[in-house]
Amino acid sequence: xxxxxxxxxxxxxxxLPSLAGNEAIVGMNxxxxxFFLFFIAATLGITxxxxxxxxxxxxFYAAGRSISGFQNGLALAGDYMSAASFLGIAGxxxxxxxxxxxxxxxxxxGWPVIMFLIAEPLRNLGKYTFADVVAYRLQLKPIKILAAxxxxxxVILYLIAQMVGSGKLIQLVFGIPYELAVVIIxxxxxxxxxxxxxxxxxxxxxxxxxxLLGGATIMTIWTLAKFGFSPESLFQSVKETAGEKWLKPGGxxxxxxxxxxxxxxxxxxxxxxxxxxxxxxxVPDAKEARKSVFxxxxxxxxxYILTFxxxxxxxxxxxxxxxxxxxxxxxxxxxxLAQALGGDAFLGFIAAVAFATILAVVAGLTLAGASAxxxxxxxxxxxxxxxxxxxxxxxxxxAVLILxxxxxxxxxxxxxxxxxxxxxxxxxxxxxxxxxxLLMSIVWKRFTTAGAVASMATGLFLSVVxxxxxxxxxxxxxxxxxxxFPYKNPAIVSMTLAFVVGIVVxxxxxxxxxxxxxxxxxxxxxLGIGAE
Amino acid sequence: MNRDExxxxxxxxDFQSLVKKxxxxxxxxxxxxxxxxxxxxxxxxxxxxxxxxxxxEGSATTVGIPIGIGVIIAAWVLTGLYxxxxxxxxxxxxxxxxxxFRR
Numbered sequence: 001x002x003x004x005x006x007x008x009x010x011x012x013x014x015x016l017p018s019l020a021g022n023e024a025i026v027g028m029n030x031x032x033x034x035f036f037l038f039f040i041a042a043t044l045g046i047t048x049x050x051x052x053x054x055x056x057x058x059x060f061y062a063a064g065r066s067i068s069g070f071q072n073g074l075a076l077a078g079d080y081m082s083a084a085s086f087l088g089i090a091g092x093x094x095x096x097x098x099x100x101x102x103x104x105x106x107x108x109x110g111w112p113v114i115m116f117l118i119a120e121p122l123r124n125l126g127k128y129t130f131a132d133v134v135a136y137r138l139q140l141k142p143i144k145i146l147a148a149x150x151x152x153x154x155v156i157l158y159l160i161a162q163m164v165g166s167g168k169l170i171q172l173v174f175g176i177p178y179e180l181a182v183v184i185i186x187x188x189x190x191x192x193x194x195x196x197x198x199x200x201x202x203x204x205x206x207x208x209x210x211x212l213l214g215g216a217t218i219m220t221i222w223t224l225a226k227f228g229f230s231p232e233s234l235f236q237s238v239k240e241t242a243g244e245k246w247l248k249p250g251g252x253x254x255x256x257x258x259x260x261x262x263x264x265x266x267x268x269x270x271x272x273x274x275x276x277x278x279x280x281x282x283v284p285d286a287k288e289a290r291k292s293v294f295x296x297x298x299x300x301x302x303x304y305i306l307t308f309x310x311x312x313x314x315x316x317x318x319x320x321x322x323x324x325x326x327x328x329x330x331x332x333x334x335x336x337l338a339q340a341l342g343g344d345a346f347l348g349f350i351a352a353v354a355f356a357t358i359l360a361v362v363a364g365l366t367l368a369g370a371s372a373x374x375x376x377x378x379x380x381x382x383x384x385x386x387x388x389x390x391x392x393x394x395x396x397x398x399a400v401l402i403l404x405x406x407x408x409x410x411x412x413x414x415x416x417x418x419x420x421x422x423x424x425x426x427x428x429x430x431x432x433x434x435x436x437x438l439l440m441s442i443v444w445k446r447f448t449t450a451g452a453v454a455s456m457a458t459g460l461f462l463s464v465v466x467x468x469x470x471x472x473x474x475x476x477x478x479x480x481x482x483x484x485f486p487y488k489n490p491a492i493v494s495m496t497l498a499f500v501v502g503i504v505v506x507x508x509x510x511x512x513x514x515x516x517x518x519x520x521x522x523x524x525x526x527l528g529i530g531a532e
Numbered sequence: 533m534n535r536d537e538x539x540x541x542x543x544x545x546d547f548q549s550l551v552k553k554x555x556x557x558x559x560x561x562x563x564x565x566x567x568x569x570x571x572x573x574x575x576x577x578x579x580x581x582x583x584x585x586x587x588x589e590g591s592a593t594t595v596g597i598p599i600g601i602g603v604i605i606a607a608w609v610l611t612g613l614y615x616x617x618x619x620x621x622x623x624x625x626x627x628x629x630x631x632x633f634r635r
Contacts, residue, residue, distance in 0.1 A: 101600045102576060105569075108607050112565040115611050116558045235592035247594045248584030253576035263573055290618055294611045301604040308601075523533075523541050526551055527626050529633075530533065 031348030032174065039207075039356050040188065046203045047196035054197035057389040058532075060396060061128040061371050062281040063198040065532075069288035071206060073295020076279050078205030079364040080107075080270075080296070081212060081303055083166060083357045084423070089304065090337075091330030093311020094323050097238075097246030100311055102253060104304040106263060110270025111300065115293040118271050121442045123280045123289035124524055124531040129368075130277040130434065131376045134441045137517035138449040143437075144380035146456040148372045150433035151274040153460065154426045155369035156406070158275075159362060161422040163411030166358040172326075173335065173351045179412055186408035189362045193370065194400045198282060201363045208353075208360035213299060215353040216306040219334070222341045223313030234309070237316040246315065261492035268495060269427030272434030275368035286528055313337050366407065370399035421472040424489060428467060432459030432494035440502055442525070445518040447502070448511040455502025459494055466490030541633055550625045561614050565607060572603050 054060045067075065085107065093100030126132035131147030163182055170181035192200045227234040238246050253259040270276065280289045314323055314333035317340045326332040338350035374396040379387045387395075437456050440447045467473060469484035487493075524530045541547050575583060583596035 098594070098596055098600070101597075105572070105600060105603050108604055109565060109569045112607050112610050112614075113562065115614055116561040116565070232591060232593050235597070239592045247592060247597065249576050249580050249596055253573060256574065256577040259573050259577060260570070263569065267569065287618075287623060290615055294608075294615045297608045297611045301608045304604060305601060519542055520538050522551060523538060523547075526547070526554060527541075527629055529541075529630065 029344050029348040029351070031345045032351045033348075035349055035352030036355060039211075039352060042207065043188075043192065043200075043204050043359070046207075047192050047200040050196035050200035050203065053199055054195070055393070057128070057375075057392050059199065060197035060393050061278075061367075061375065063202050065282060065284050066199075067202055067282040069283055069291030070295055071202070072279060072283050072288065072292035073299060074209045075202045075205040075282075076276065076292060076296035077299035077303070078207075078209035078212075078360045079275055079279060080300060081209065081357065082162065082361045083169060083354050084162075085303070086212060086216070086307065086354060086357060087169070087331045087334055090307045090311040090314065090334040091323070091332070093308055094314045094318075094333035095320070095330035096250060096252075097242070097312075098248055099250045099252040101304075101308050102249065104307065106266040107270070108297070108301050108304060109263075110267045111293060111297040113267055114271045114276070115290065115297070117439060118277070118442070119280060119289045119293050120286040121525045122277060122438075123283065123286045124526075124528045125442070125521065126281060127532050128278065128281055128375050129371050130272075130274060130438055131372070131380070134437050134452060135380065136441065137514045137521055138441065138447075138452055138511070140385055141381050142449055142453050144376045146453055146460075147434070147437070148376040148381070150272075150429060150456055150460055151372035151376065152369055154272075154274055154430050154434070155365050155372070155403075156410075157422045157426040157429070158273075159365045159369070159403075159407045160410050160414055161426070162358065162362050162365065163407055164414050164417075166355075166362075167411055167415070169331070169358070170355065172332070173354065178415060182408055182411040185358060185362060186404055186411065188359055189366055189407075190400060190404035192359075192363045193367045193404070194397055198367060201360075201367050202279075202282060204356075204363055205360045208356045209299065211353045211356055213303060213306075215350055216303060216310065219313070219338060219341065219350070220306045220309045223309055223317065223337070226313075226317065226341075231309070234312055234316065238312050242315050242320055246312075257492065258487050258489070261487050261489040264495055265424070265427045265431045265489045265491035267431075268435045269429075269431035269491070272430030272438065273426075274372060274430075274434065275364045277434075277438075278368050278371065279364075285531070307334075310334050310337060314340075317341070362407070366400060366403050369403045370396050373399040373403070418477050421467055421477075424472065425463065425467045428463040428490050428494060429460060431491050432463045432498045434459075436495060436498040436502055440499070440506075444506075445515055446506050447518075448506045448509045448514055450509040450511075451502045451504075451506030454505040455498045458501040459498030462494035462497055463490050466494055537633070541629070544629070544632075546625070546632070547629055550622075550629065553625075554622060557614075557617060561610060565610055568603060568606050568610075572599070575599070 058064055089100055089104045092103060122130065122133055125136050131144055134147055135143040166185055167178045167182040170176060171178045192204055235247055283289050283292055311333060314337040318336045323330050323333045323336060335347055335350055339347040374392060378395045379385060379392055433456050436459060437452050441452065466485045467490055470488060471483040474480050474483045583599065584594055587593050587595055
């Protein structure tokens with residue numbers, strides 16, 4: 001059997017255009033600058049409007065629970081479809097063909113899991129963060145410490161990956177220096193979250209999702225028009241220009257265990273991402289929460305189908321040679337296709353959309369990280385759950401500032417580092433630390449505080465250690481000849497053991513109070529009685 | 533809500549049947565998406581040739597393309613079916629129970 005060609009490192013560098021081709025492909029294109037300024041003006045206007053509606057804790061963290069299911073579906077899609085999805089997956093389809101589609105499918109299948117297992121109980125039982133649900137019937141302090149740790153770890157890793165990737169992207173697309181690009185993104189993201197809270201963040205995400213879906217739809221229709229609206233004739237041209245193997249599965253899934261491990265991380269990691277879970281508190285009830293997953297899944301799935309066409313369109317209309325010469329991993333396939341289709345004007349529009357995409361994702365991450373620090377850590381642990389709303393919002397704002405500045409500093413510090421493992425690690429931690437504890441706290445009566453703490457600690461520790469021992473870091477970064485841990489993704493071991501340890505430790509301990517509360521919790525979980 | 537009220541709801545046969553139904557349905561749907569996705573992964577691992585063959589003589593489109601797109605659509609359709617079930621069954625049961633206990 002052929003060895004796996006793409007490692008996690010290979011897969012995840014897709015968000016990082018190489019520095020090789022330093023020529024900006026848009027430069028100070030007037031259309032790009034105009035769209036860019038228009039987007040900033042519009043989002044700052046929204047932030048100003050939202051600032052007056054972000055005073056109480058519920059307003060700040062959860063947009064006053066005023067977002068509809070449809071709007072939240074768009075915002076969830078906006079939170080999830082990063083620049084890496086748009087540029088990276090289109091680029092992967094362009095340079096690897098069918099394997100790009102396989103990869104995108106992995107990112108979609110976590111959404112139904114969120115719907116069937118998590119969304120409704122999460123909405124009914126929690127207040128602002130997923131840690132509220134885990135701590136609902138267990139002891140507040142230990143649970144909140146570990147849950148905050150898991151959330152912040154995921155957020156920081158994801159944030160650094162986004163910062164570095166987008167700094168390089170903006171440098172490449174607009175030709176402005178990397179450091180300046182990171183500072184601009186950081187400053188805008190802090191402004192949205194600090195003043196506009198969840199309401200502004202939500203609307204930035206909605207606008208971005210509409211722009212991204214609209215831009216990708218136009219590109220897809222335009223591409224298909226060149227082929228008489230026949231996918232078959234597009235595929236025929238791909239076959240002629242790139243070769244038959246572009247239309248067949250390649251080396252992405254060769255080792256079933258590796259594939260299953262990656263699948264677990266993507267599927268259950270999605271259901272453990274703090275910035276995604278937090279969005280469920282912005283809707284008024286469980287019914288709207290459920291509806292929002294349906295819309296989000298539809299938008300994201302539709303978007304991945306579009307990127308498949310866009311990637312293949314780029315192969316034929318731009319040419320492989322040009323795509324690979326400009327960005328490593330084919331990251332510039334989509335912008336180059338835009339240029340080939342509609343000249344500099346359309347390229348400018350697509351570049352501005354990519355920028356909006358980055359901003360929305362980092363804003364969502366920052367808000368989730370800040371609420372873990374203030375709502376979970378400060379209020380839950382240091383104030384034992386007792387704090388005035390005013391105080392809580394004030395602390396969150398401080399946390400936003402700290403996190404935002406940290407993200408800028410780390411973004412610059414990691415400029416030339418190999419950070420490809422970070423998104424993979426974020427998903428592995430989410431799947432191993434957050435998801436098992438969240439699921440067991442919702443469904444299992446005998447789950448105890450000790451079990452939850454042991455499960456989260458095991459998941460966090462194992463996912464970090466095993467990533468370090470895997471090829472991605474042990475061989476590719478530390479330069480050792482052979483990896484200690486044979487698989488590319490730790491989830492198959494770390495997530496499984498997080499469940500096992502959680503179950504064993506819970507069975508070894510007893511917490512009658514938690515068991516009693518589990519029964520009472522059912523009324524709120526299923527009927528929403530007493531839900532906030 | 534006080535203890536007695538809680539006990540009343542928890543021991544109510546309608547409530548118990550709701551819990552049972554919701555649990556069963558969500559497990560069936562979870563199993564469905566797991567089967568769809570992992571069947572696809574196993575097909576990729578062991579059935580590459582099948583996925584790589586053209587859908588008909590002389591066409592460029594391979595069997596894998598509609599199957600891959602099909603997995604995306606299946607994931608979405610499953611969420612739609614769940615919403616349909618929940619709107620039709622779950623919500624009315626919740627409404628009825630909430631009215632019964634005037635909450």
